[in-house]
Amino acid sequence: MALHAIAMPDVDGGGTVSGLVGFWIVLLFLAAVLRIDFFFYLLYVSIGMVTLGRWWAQRGARAIAYQRHYPPRVFWGERPLVRLDIRNKGYLPVLWLHVHDSLPIALRSPNFFQQALSLLPRETVSLSYQLDCHQRGYYSLGPLACEAGDLLGTTRVSLTYPSADTLVVYPKIIPLAELGLPSRTLYGSLPSKQRIFEDPTRVVGVRDYTPGDSLRHVAWKTSAVLGRLQVKRYQPAIALDTTIFVDLDKKDYSQMRLWVGTELAIVVAASVASWLVERRQAAGLGTNGHDPLAGQGEDAPASPATLPPRKGRDALMRILDLLARVEMADGPDFPTHLQRETSHLAWGSTLVVITGRVRDELFAALARLRRSGFNVVLVSADPSGAFQAVRQRASSIGVPSYEVWEEADLERWGLAARGPA
Amino acid sequence: MKVFRAQEAFRILVIAVMMACLASAATDAVSRLVSGFDPTPLVALAFLVCLEGIAGDRLARQLPEATARLRLRLAEWVVILLLLRLVLSLAQGFEAFALAITGWLARPQSLVDGGLLAAGLLLLVVWALGINMSRTLEALDPEADAPPPRDSAAYYAWLTRPRAAQRASGWQQLGGLFLGGGVLVLFFSGAARLDVQAVLSLRNPAIAGIVGNALLYFVLGFTLLAQGHYAMLRSRWERGEVEVARSLARRWIVLGLAFALGVAVAVLLLPTRPSLALFRAVFDAVWWALYYAMGFVLVGFALLGYLFSLLGRLLGSPGGQGSESPSFTMPPPPPETPAQRVAWWEAIQGFVLWAIIVAVLVYALIRFVRERRGLWSELAGRGGPLGWLAGVIVALWRWLGRVGARVGASWRALASRPPAQGRTGEGGARLRWWRPRTLREQVRLFYLLGLQETGRAGWPRKAADTPYEYARRVQLNLDQGQQELGALTEAFVQARFGRREFGPAEVGPLRVALRRLRSICRRIAGLGRPSGAADDIEVKGENDG
Numbered sequence: 001m002a003l004h005a006i007a008m009p010d011v012d013g014g015g016t017v018s019g020l021v022g023f024w025i026v027l028l029f030l031a032a033v034l035r036i037d038f039f040f041y042l043l044y045v046s047i048g049m050v051t052l053g054r055w056w057a058q059r060g061a062r063a064i065a066y067q068r069h070y071p072p073r074v075f076w077g078e079r080p081l082v083r084l085d086i087r088n089k090g091y092l093p094v095l096w097l098h099v100h101d102s103l104p105i106a107l108r109s110p111n112f113f114q115q116a117l118s119l120l121p122r123e124t125v126s127l128s129y130q131l132d133c134h135q136r137g138y139y140s141l142g143p144l145a146c147e148a149g150d151l152l153g154t155t156r157v158s159l160t161y162p163s164a165d166t167l168v169v170y171p172k173i174i175p176l177a178e179l180g181l182p183s184r185t186l187y188g189s190l191p192s193k194q195r196i197f198e199d200p201t202r203v204v205g206v207r208d209y210t211p212g213d214s215l216r217h218v219a220w221k222t223s224a225v226l227g228r229l230q231v232k233r234y235q236p237a238i239a240l241d242t243t244i245f246v247d248l249d250k251k252d253y254s255q256m257r258l259w260v261g262t263e264l265a266i267v268v269a270a271s272v273a274s275w276l277v278e279r280r281q282a283a284g285l286g287t288n289g290h291d292p293l294a295g296q297g298e299d300a301p302a303s304p305a306t307l308p309p310r311k312g313r314d315a316l317m318r319i320l321d322l323l324a325r326v327e328m329a330d331g332p333d334f335p336t337h338l339q340r341e342t343s344h345l346a347w348g349s350t351l352v353v354i355t356g357r358v359r360d361e362l363f364a365a366l367a368r369l370r371r372s373g374f375n376v377v378l379v380s381a382d383p384s385g386a387f388q389a390v391r392q393r394a395s396s397i398g399v400p401s402y403e404v405w406e407e408a409d410l411e412r413w414g415l416a417a418r419g420p421a
Numbered sequence: 422m423k424v425f426r427a428q429e430a431f432r433i434l435v436i437a438v439m440m441a442c443l444a445s446a447a448t449d450a451v452s453r454l455v456s457g458f459d460p461t462p463l464v465a466l467a468f469l470v471c472l473e474g475i476a477g478d479r480l481a482r483q484l485p486e487a488t489a490r491l492r493l494r495l496a497e498w499v500v501i502l503l504l505l506r507l508v509l510s511l512a513q514g515f516e517a518f519a520l521a522i523t524g525w526l527a528r529p530q531s532l533v534d535g536g537l538l539a540a541g542l543l544l545l546v547v548w549a550l551g552i553n554m555s556r557t558l559e560a561l562d563p564e565a566d567a568p569p570p571r572d573s574a575a576y577y578a579w580l581t582r583p584r585a586a587q588r589a590s591g592w593q594q595l596g597g598l599f600l601g602g603g604v605l606v607l608f609f610s611g612a613a614r615l616d617v618q619a620v621l622s623l624r625n626p627a628i629a630g631i632v633g634n635a636l637l638y639f640v641l642g643f644t645l646l647a648q649g650h651y652a653m654l655r656s657r658w659e660r661g662e663v664e665v666a667r668s669l670a671r672r673w674i675v676l677g678l679a680f681a682l683g684v685a686v687a688v689l690l691l692p693t694r695p696s697l698a699l700f701r702a703v704f705d706a707v708w709w710a711l712y713y714a715m716g717f718v719l720v721g722f723a724l725l726g727y728l729f730s731l732l733g734r735l736l737g738s739p740g741g742q743g744s745e746s747p748s749f750t751m752p753p754p755p756p757e758t759p760a761q762r763v764a765w766w767e768a769i770q771g772f773v774l775w776a777i778i779v780a781v782l783v784y785a786l787i788r789f790v791r792e793r794r795g796l797w798s799e800l801a802g803r804g805g806p807l808g809w810l811a812g813v814i815v816a817l818w819r820w821l822g823r824v825g826a827r828v829g830a831s832w833r834a835l836a837s838r839p840p841a842q843g844r845t846g847e848g849g850a851r852l853r854w855w856r857p858r859t860l861r862e863q864v865r866l867f868y869l870l871g872l873q874e875t876g877r878a879g880w881p882r883k884a885a886d887t888p889y890e891y892a893r894r895v896q897l898n899l900d901q902g903q904q905e906l907g908a909l910t911e912a913f914v915q916a917r918f919g920r921r922e923f924g925p926a927e928v929g930p931l932r933v934a935l936r937r938l939r940s941i942c943r944r945i946a947g948l949g950r951p952s953g954a955a956d957d958i959e960v961k962g963e964n965d966g
Contacts, residue, residue, distance in 0.1 A: 019593075019596045019597060019600055020596075020600070021781075021784065021785050021788055022785075023600050023603070023604075024781050024785070025781070025782075025785055026604070027607070028778065028781060028782075030607065030611070034611055034615060034628075035628060036610075036611060036614065036615070036628045037628060037629045037630065038610070038628070038630060038631055038632045038635065038636075039607065039611075040691075040692075040774075041631065041636075041688060041689075041691075042607070042635065042636070042639055043777075043781075044688035044691050044777070045636075045639055045640070045643075045684055045685050045688055046639065046643070047777070047781065048684040048687065048688050049643045049680075049681065049684055052680075052684055052687075053680070056680070093672075093676055095672075095673065095676055095677075096651075096654065096669060096673070098658070098663065114661070114663045114664070115663060115664045115665070115666065116654070116658050116663050116664070116665045116666060116669060117665075117666035117668075117669060118666065118668065118669050118672045118673070118676075120672075125666075149654075151643075151646075151647035151650065151676075151677050151680060152643070152646050152647060152650055153592075153650040153653070153654075
């Protein structure tokens with residue numbers, strides 16, 4: 001926490017100092033001519049009040065430190081309490097201090113918190129305010145600016161503390177019932193109706209032996225009890241290794257739904273990722289949006305690196321972190337990005353492609369992915385009036401497609417997906 | 422509407438006590454002229470009159486009609502004068518009071534006399550000054566009434582009303598009232614103590630001692646100014662909807678009073694008699710220095726004379742045989758009169774006092790010139806003797822500004838020596854220009870000294886050279902010292918760009934390497950480089966690149 005102190009002259013108090021200077025000169029003259037010790041004494045008192053007051057104010061202000069306590073990550077809709085501990089590290093009291101903490105407008109209106117207070121030596125004052133986290137994002141809290149001064153208003157000291165405090169507000173997560181995402185990955189934990197994906201660790205019963213059954217699947221104990229050969233029946237299961245790709249290229253959204261559509265795409269991605277992790281499936285994330293933490297140099301990557309599918313809460317937190325940060329951007333082109341970022345993904349894994357308007361180039365890319373062995377699901381967060389045509393075209397290349405116009409659609413989509421599945 | 426708000430009670434009391442101090446100073450001066458006059462009841466009355474004046478003023482402002490206000494004022498002053506009459510008579514004792522009552526009954530016009538008029542004038546001053554101070558403070562305060570509803574047009578008008586300018590002028594006025602009252606207090610205090618004849622003859626003796634009422638007036642006055650500043654800040658904060666901590670007002674009062682009293686106590690240690698002791702001490706020192714310098718010169722002359730006489734004897738000059746060795750006598754030491762002896766504490770006191778006086782004068786002069794910057798330019802533009810004088814002032818000011826800037830730049834350059842890496846904190850900023858170099862800094866210094874030597878030998882470093890590029894370029898031209906230069910460069914890069922900490926065992930060999938490199942480079946510089954060597958280097962450097 002760096003500290004800067006800039007002493008600035010106070011315009012309001014300047015007049016009094018001017019008057020005092022004249023008074024000092026008269027007093028000095030009288031004291032020298034009349035030889036009254038007390039006049040010298042008064043001269044010292046008045047000079048001391050001004051000069052020591054200025055010194056006190058500047059010295060006191062430089063001993064101020066602060067600490068901001070807050071949860072660094074919050075979920076959408078939470079109202080976290082930020083506690084600001086203002087501490088006087090010095091042995092001089094701080095007569096007055098005007099604290100002004102700048103905040104993002106998306107988190108608080110008005111977008112600042114301010115208070116005037118005084119601090120005794122070594123005293124710590126805790127100030128607190130609440131934030132309204134109804135907009136996902138990666139926010140910087142501060143900078144904190146303080147202003148202090150002396151008793152007579154002859155000086156003011158302004159201090160600005162550069163902010164290093166950041167807050168991540170996760171995107172809204174809509175609980176989904178069932179999505180029915182397709183997969184070809186074996187040995188997972190999700191039950192499947194395709195018997196080809198039987199899991200030998202999940203025994204659900206036995207059946208009579210038929211020629212051709214593997215001897216390794218014979219249930220010997222049951223066969224001994226029943227007196228005829230029995231074979232174990234296994235539950236089919238799949239692993240749903242899913243990577244969600246979110247298109248945040250501005251040109252893939254209509255101008256009217258640019259902000260709403262991209263935000264909705266992020267909500268869809270967060271909800272799907274949460275649904276997958278809740279079911280102990282691996283989830284990954286790729287996007288062509290702009291990540292403010294991805295780098296700021298000229299050679300910095302245009303978009304964040306794709307998070308490979310991983311299981312567990314940590315993976316979800318990483319995905320939500322990235323989804324909280326990313327912003328819409330001018331490129332890179334989504335189909336190209338998709339092609340590049342899927343090259344290292346495992347065969348048979350599922351890709352949930354969330355975009356705005358579906359372009360011909362994207363269809364071509366989806367078809368290529370499909371041929372490469374991926375299960376692809378298409379979600380449009382900015383569907384045009386002719387989405388039926390898009391759906392038919394996607395269906396023709398084996399890609400189920402969904403349209404999401406608003407958040408409620410996401411819930412309906414989950415329910416609808418459960419029905420046919 | 423209330424007459425007083427709770428938070429104003431302290432300020433009104435302070436004003437009343439200040440006015441009582443003013444009255445006390447005036448009655449002190451009167452006591453010198455009127456023997457047997459007891460000033461205490463009058464001072465107490467002044468205190469009460471001030472309180473009544475402030476309360477009456479607030480009541481009067483609540484009355485809608487001018488006649489009602491006038492009636493209130495008249496009634497107020499009749500009561501004040503009646504009380505004053507009683508107080509003045511009681512101050513002379515009960516017997517005199519009984520006699521006075523008899524006289525008043527016989528001759529009602531005897532109620533008014535010179536004493537009543539003078540005391541009435543004093544109370545009028547106290548009354549008016551107190552009311553004005555209170556009004557000014559009230560104007561500085563945030564408004565008592567609540568703002569209009571936010572969604573109304575009146576709120577916008579309320580929000581954009583021109584209050585800041587009024588407050589600034591009110592603040593100036595408060596300062597003026599305080600200082601005006603202060604001048605009166607000083608005048609009366611001086612009049613109570615000075616012998617006018619001695620003052621006019623410029624041989625008045627120094628008057629020692631603290632004047633309690635004047636000191637109290639000034640201490641409370643500064644506290645009142647501080648309250649005025651607080652009121653202004655409070656208004657600004659309320660305007661900006663800044664939440665103000667509850668403890669702030671109370672602490673402002675306590676800290677303001679404590680600070681004023683602390684300063685008043687602390688400055689008791691400072692000298693109050695302008696002394697020439699410092700100048701005497703300096704003159705004495707200079708005088709002794711001259712005395713010893715003269716002694717040395719005389720001894721030198723005597724030695725020379727002696728040498729010449731010896732030379733004369735050796736050469737066998739006729740006059741040399743009988744000549745005697747020259748003799749010299751020291752001049753008498755500076756006279757030490759007991760009156761001129763200076764005690765060291767006296768010298769320090771004198772120095773402190775003169776430093777304060779010079780600081781006040783220099784500060785006043787700077788402000789005087791700076792605040793009239795436009796005037797000087799205008800006068801200089803008009804020409805004539807006044808214009809010439811203004812031109813001189815402007816030129817002098819600019820010259821002083823340039824000198825100040827140069828001195829400031831030198832000082833900053835001296836003070837901004839970068840702190841050692843890894844040594845941060847408050848201690849690093851303090852007196853860092855004369856702290857010893859750290860080992861990392863020593864390593865960097867060795868390299869820079871090495872660069873200096875190689876530059877003198879004819880291979881100056883170009884601005885675009887990296888340390889390694891430069892080392893490679895120079896090493897190609899050196900028969901010896903390549904290893905030393907390489908070691909210095911490597912260590913420099915680590916010290917400058919890395920986080921590595923060096924130990925004394927590593928710095929020692931680098932110092933030896935620098936010595937060797939220096940001797941090699943000086944040998945080359947002494948021999949002179951072969952012609953065209955610089956071109957060779959350039960070509961090699963380009964090829965390398």
